[in-house]
Amino acid sequence: MAQLDPRIPAGPLAEKWRKHKAEIRLVNPANKRKYEIIVVGAGLAGASAAASLAELGYKVKSFVFHDSPRRAHSIAAQGGINAAKNYQNDGDSVYRLFYDTIKGGDYRSREANVYRLAEVSANIIDQCVAQGVPFAREYGGLLANRSFGGAQVSRTFYARGQTGQQLLLGAYSALSRMVGAGAIELFTQSEMLDLVVVGGHAKGIVVRNLVTGEITRHASDAVVLATGGYGNVFNLTTYARGSNATAIWRAYKRGACFANPCYTQIHPTCIPVTGDYQSKLTLMSESLRNDGRIWVPKKKEDCRRDPTAVAEEDRDYYLERLYPSFGNLCPRDVASRAAKRMCDEGRGVGETGLSVYLDFSDAIRRLGEHVVRERYGNLFDIYHEITAENAYRTPMRIYPAVHYAMGGLWVDYNLMSNVPGLFVLGEANFADQGANRLGASALMQGLADGYFIIPYTIGDYLATQKPGSRPSPDGAEYRQAEENVRAMTSRLLSLKGREPVSHFHKRLGQILWQHCGMARNRAGLEQALREIPALREEFWRTLNVPGSGDTLNQALERAGRVADFLELGELLCRDALAREESCGGHFREEHQYPDGECRRDDANFSHVAAWEYRGEGQAPLRNVEPLVYEYVKMSVRNYK
């Protein structure tokens, strides 16, 4: 059974991080260059970590499967990044950002982690501005803010609708600087396919070069995974097509516990599905809910009419009606479920009846079209490209889609997994977002982990490892891991069945969306737990991966990732079945209040569920880390 000690420092909440930083072990500057750290992934968390660790003097190897570190999917985040700067003088503070995030997460995250996140949020903005990130400014030249869901203050910093792009390019520039300086060795188009564990510690990885097919072993003193979320297990999502869970899944199979896989986020404002050929769903930023109003017709017969012809009194602005104090800016899980309920009642709009309106006509009347264009122009353009509709004239149609994974590998306060030496950052870990993430908090967490947490906490581990004690990559564990990767690759290539890999990914996605999506219940989850192993068996019988393993082979890459999703999907359902309550993004139909809101069960489920792999064909073990709330009173989330 895994040892899950969260190692939360003692002392008052506001003192914990400061005290911890003062007390943890350090590596002296002359010794830092003797340690080699592998960082996998170069999104916000990975790029900021690699750059910051290299600046400290560690030797860093950075691995990305993309052709350039600038392509990581952090780049697609639109709306903004939260920080407790209180520049608007509206009463914001570290405590308020902490409290909003804990409450937004439906009381399923660690107090100490979230408080630290809120504390370092202000440093992130300083850091990014110093790198030249062109944040939006007021006329006086100071930084501008906007509002996001789940908060009643305006604390979100943004760069038009491309905040993630600008923050990532900032982190990428820091990474590039250190590559240019020779402090980081960069491996692009290099996919991590196994973790090497030596004597119980993470000491390296096995990598496949996606262009040449070459498989190589890499030894290090510590391994940092910043490989993003696993949401693409659902196939049709807002994630990039290449986003995958392979790195964290293979680490799971080497002993790292997987925490709360059932906490997946469905984002309320995405462009609806139009056909079965579709490869992805496109998000419309939550920032649109600042000025857009969400509605459906009150009467079913109005659902097929031109929306501009539906009279004001015949419209149901249901978020404003149900949640008057937060209105259109209620949290994502709440807004998504409300949209689903409206469509389930038969009041959905569009060809399929599976969408709701997001209407800007009031904002255009109030502010003028030019102001709306300045704030959201690029989002309106994206909408137009995809739908050929002009959202300045007619309301957007939106529907929820899978967007983010709050679950991930279990980590302690130092962001180290239960496998010593294995650190997990950003969306790939589980720690800070609880059961639901608030808007503009993913960018904050990725950069907090990479710039301001790992540079301190990794030293606490490395100080216990003798400089120069790094094993040789020719050791038995490395060779065994390489053998494992080679066997999997040749197995996939030798199947020579009939079906393309997309066939299985689509079917897995359909099973999960139906039974483990916005609403879940016991019967559905049990059915999914029968269907997924059957699909997996079919995959390994009838899959066809054309081509060879020694050139660029995109079908082979995807086959490996889908093989992992077919296992992860099962764990997702298992976790959802075991968690007999509703909280945040995990909604069990058996556990709800009469008005359809989540009913948590704090007496029995105020804990992290961290799953431990026990071998093929064995049921994984559900370990538990209790969540203790010393400062915040757990209550029913109320956005009314």
Next chain:
Amino acid sequence: MSLSVTLRVWRQAGPGKPGRFVDYPARNLNPNMSFLEMLDVVNDELTLRGEEPIAFAHDCREGICGTCSLMIDGKPHGPQQGVASCQTYLRSFRDGDVIVVEPFRARAFPIVKDLVTDRSAFDKIQQAGGFITARTGSAPEANAVPVPKGDAELAMDAAQCIGCGACVAACKNASAMLFVAAKVSHLGLMPQGQAERDRRVLAMVETMDSLGFGGCVNQYECTAACPKLISHDFIARMNRDYRGAIFRAAFNPSARGE
């Protein structure tokens, strides 16, 4: 309503191998389908027939990661202005069209396979100087230095570059001037970017030249092909910066950061 087209696709097994065009029919397509989704469908059909699918670069499929890079009927990213290949939809084509699909071609972007090219030259230019040195933890308070709104907006216009390489593919000289100018202008417009301004433009331009990109002859095909419509005015801004920096460096080598 559906449409059927013929795709004339560049197939090349690997770097330095001979390539050729191969025709593939794509039938009964929904006009709301994206161009890349059509390639997905064609690839699935190829797989079912036991043939090797067409390799093409793609990832976010929402026009921001800069991975996709198709030359469609001779235009980088296809017929529409201001979009990436992944944001090109079939409604831009007519039933019966023959559509020619090629990789972005440039000496500095060698072909990896089929429609995939190696654009790591762009990373090398960034590594040479595309940054503001701001060691983590050393940053001053964010509002300590106000940035005029107009400067921040103009910097953002340049900073939007997605690094796809369409500007290079569109240019008859395969020049990377728009790409480099966008980065130089973005950082040079910010007050934080002044300390390294000369060093940056010299290092980036020299690296660009050494990697085999051609020179600019002011025809601005780059801006027309840019999915973010980044203005060629930034090239003029970079040229001015570069001339000034060369001049200063001639008198004072420390301008090079040496």
